[in-house]
Amino acid sequence: MSKYENLFIYRKSMELTVFIEQIVAHFSQYHKYTIGSKLRDLTYSTTIMIIKINNRPKAERKELLHDLRETIEEIKVCLNIAKELKAFNNINSYFHASKLAVDISRQSEGWLKHTFAPESW
Numbered sequence: 001m002s003k004y005e006n007l008f009i010y011r012k013s014m015e016l017t018v019f020i021e022q023i024v025a026h027f028s029q030y031h032k033y034t035i036g037s038k039l040r041d042l043t044y045s046t047t048i049m050i051i052k053i054n055n056r057p058k059a060e061r062k063e064l065l066h067d068l069r070e071t072i073e074e075i076k077v078c079l080n081i082a083k084e085l086k087a088f089n090n091i092n093s094y095f096h097a098s099k100l101a102v103d104i105s106r107q108s109e110g111w112l113k114h115t116f117a118p119e120s121w
Helices: 008-024 029-033 035-055 058-084 091-115
Strands: none
Touching: 008 035, 008 091, 029 035, 035 058, 058 091
């Protein structure tokens, strides 16, 4: 098993990626290829970024962690747009996807703080 597979943030990112794949399949054709495609790309990117960050030395992680945070914010914005466009066939799908995105966001913030915390902590 790879060293990133036990990370909470990786597991949540995978869960969000799979969930987005499942719910985008139920979007209307137009939304599937516009906002749905964007959501799919962003969630895939997030998962790949987590793997890359975890494989980098601690000193090289800062910029990638900032990129990860920005990508997660993009996901949240796209989820909100999809909700406003009524792309979700079930509002609970939006709530679940948003909760996962917030969990990933919080975890990335913690990872950033932990990575660059003073050694005395």
